[in-house]
Amino acid sequence: MGEFTMPSLGPDMEEGTLLEWLVGPGDTVHRGDLVAVVDTAKAAVEVETFEDGVVDRLLVEPGTTVTVGTPLAVLAAPGAAPSPAPVTTAAAPRTTPLVRRLAAELGVDLASVVGTAPAGRITQEDVRHAAAAPAEAAPATLAPATRRRVTPYARRLAAELGVDLEALPARDGEPVRVADVRAAAGPTEAPAPVAAPPAPAPVDPMRATIAAVMSRSKREIPHYYLSTTVDLADALDWMHRRNLDLPLAERLVPAALLLKAAALAAREVPEVNGFWADGRFVPGEGVHLGVAVSLRGGGLVAPALHEADRMPLPDVMHGLRDLVTRARGGRLRGRELTEATLTVTNLGDQGVESVHGVIHPPQVALVGFGRVVRRPWAVGDLLGIRPVVTLTLAADHRATDGFTGGRFLTAVDRILQQPEEL
């Protein structure tokens, strides 16, 4: 017997809300299979199991908020039959810290708010309704007795995608799930837009998380900063020649070359690839590059591209596109949010020439790429016009000294001068 527990999906995560089960009792699962969707302040995250087994019992119902480490399901050994015991429901706390914070901001007494989520949990929306219309007992649109059974995440996704839940075909006894909403939304390849918050939203959970993590970084990490300018002429010539022969879907963009170069350099200089924990540096097991992705509607998330140094360049490109699409569509996986060993931010598309970043704890460095610009450049004894990029490193002085950080930047530069080996 094993247990599947609420995972920690970030350095500041203390609890999470189970949004949806992706498996049920009797299902066989393997290590790495996605089993549930968990809500964090930053995103709905698909989480995987770290054990093989058969789902025996689900311990927690969707909509329930529990602390990190709380058992969510019991796994039996592979091949075992599920036990006939009924699903027990964990005692459901009424709300989350974010909602409590929002209530405090708006001066709303939570005791007077009617929760609309399963198990009577109070959502941010409930608090905003209560703040807007304190005299009303509950928003008029809510009719729990007649409302369709819908998993919380499916409801949220439906709102984001503009799907009318009442119009979905009914299935006997089954709640509407995310798959139903996606099917109804049509075969769109584009990620759902991040819903804009209502006008006077005082606390955005994403902002609150970024604020907490970045404040911790600047409080705890003695940053040092290095920068260098890299000539990209050879790398971009090589990329453009290569793209000539490729169909659109396989063409590269400069960001993929820069990411791969950073990953190879991190393998070469492992002192910048890993974590600061318990007063010492812990090297990362593999180079998992966190890719900073800005979200439409605001906010930022940096999911990991696993083993980026070992991926052929086309796979890096494909992985990058996939990660960005899923980050913006709110479908990241737990491992992607927790296992980055070194983050790369690329603000070049925003027209910025250089970025001196803030390290994402507990990582020990952050690599920044700016915009590729054409500049006068000495080539031998002549002056030429070359495409160049400003490459920066913000690093944790507890873990490395400037000398080591310098070796990393030099390695990235050298690697980009041999693009055919990327």
Add this chain to the structure above:
Amino acid sequence: MTTHHLDDAAARAAVTEAVRRVVPDAVMPADDVPLRRDLELDSLDFLAFVEHLARITGVPIAEADYPALATMSSCVAFLGARHEP
């Protein structure tokens, strides 16, 4: 490669559809405003836009053509020219 003329209205509709595949709630900017700047498309977004545009119109688009896809006006001109029978 192509069999019929892609008129301005059809080209315009194709560009709008390709943009909305990438930014579903996009409000299209004026004809001569750069799409990438106005819609904050990064290089991956722009590549996705080009892919959708090529698929919708059937017009092959090389990397060297990207500058011709800067604005709605230039996209319409490019698609019209490339789509002649």
